[in-house]
Amino acid sequence: MGFNIAIDGPAGAGKSTIAKKVAKEKGYIYVDTGAMYRAMALYLIRNKIDPNDENAISAGCRSADITLQYERGEQIVLLNGENVSGLIRTEEVGNMASVSSANKDVRTKLVELQQKLAADADVVMDGRDIGTCVLPDADVKVYLTASARERAGRRYKQLKAKGQDCDLDTIEKDIIERDHRDMTREISPLKQAEDAVLIDSSDLTIGQVVRAILDLCK
Ligand code: DC
Numbered sequence: 680m681g682f683n684i685a686i687d688g689p690a691g692a693g694k695s696t697i698a699k700k701v702a703k704e705k706g707y708i709y710v711d712t713g714a715m716y717r718a719m720a721l722y723l724i725r726n727k728i729d730p731n732d733e734n735a736i737s738a739g740c741r742s743a744d745i746t747l748q749y750e751r752g753e754q755i756v757l758l759n760g761e762n763v764s765g766l767i768r769t770e771e772v773g774n775m776a777s778v779s780s781a782n783k784d785v786r787t788k789l790v791e792l793q794q795k796l797a798a799d800a801d802v803v804m805d806g807r808d809i810g811t812c813v814l815p816d817a818d819v820k821v822y823l824t825a826s827a828r829e830r831a832g833r834r835y836k837q838l839k840a841k842g843q844d845c846d847l848d849t850i851e852k853d854i855i856e857r858d859h860r861d862m863t864r865e866i867s868p869l870k871q872a873e874d875a876v877l878i879d880s881s882d883l884t885i886g887q888v889v890r891a892i893l894d895l896c897k
Contacts (some may be wrong), residue, residue, distance in 0.1 A: 691830030712806035717767035810872035820875035
């Protein structure tokens with residue numbers, strides 16, 4: 680078992696930005712588990728699977744082979760061999776991922792893959808259930824959060840920078856709905872692990888959050 684750092688928190692809390700920087704500082708592999716759920720969601724959308732049909736999601740997820748590769752330190756997500764890293768970063772895919780990730784078979788398949796990755800390497804892994812379920816024995820656990828308005832503002836700027844048309848109030852509403860779904864689902868809901876350190880990044884810089892996590896690794 681390598682050295683494992685688990686970072687959980689709600690959508691838009693800055694987990695991936697922070698986790699990538701911590702991984703770089705430590706020379707560890709960064710594992711973005713949300714990207715795996717998004718790749719699965721993209722597969723379901725492409726195959727026109729009804730998000731409310733549990734059996735169809737369970738059957739569909741068996742035909743989706745999701746793997747991670749690393750190119751120059753960047754994580755690449757492959758869906759049945761196709762690089763979908765760019766295609767999964769839309770609000771449509773994120774919202775579908777939030778629904779389909781509540782499915783037991785989707786979670787069993789992806790959690791197994793995540794645990795295998797962490798067994799063989801030093802990792803910084805981010806998601807919703809890393810500290811509580813995927814890596815309960817992680818060496819460092821962080822629960823990273825920020826207010827819904829702050830998180831919506833950050834997402835808005837990211838989408839605008841990519842040239843995507845978006846509206847701040849709609850993003851905030853989606854974030855609140857997604858938080859609710861992620862926190863109230865039956866299997867592995869988003870919650871702070873008992874032994875996780877809470878960091879509210881609303882008034883902190885990226886550098887301050889990274890420093891705080893690196894300090895926890897000493
Ligand atoms: O972090 P993200 O926005 O890329 O995640 C997309 C969705 O995937 C999120 O709404 C919930 C789900 N997810 C999950 O259930 N468990 C994880 N470990 C990571 C993401």
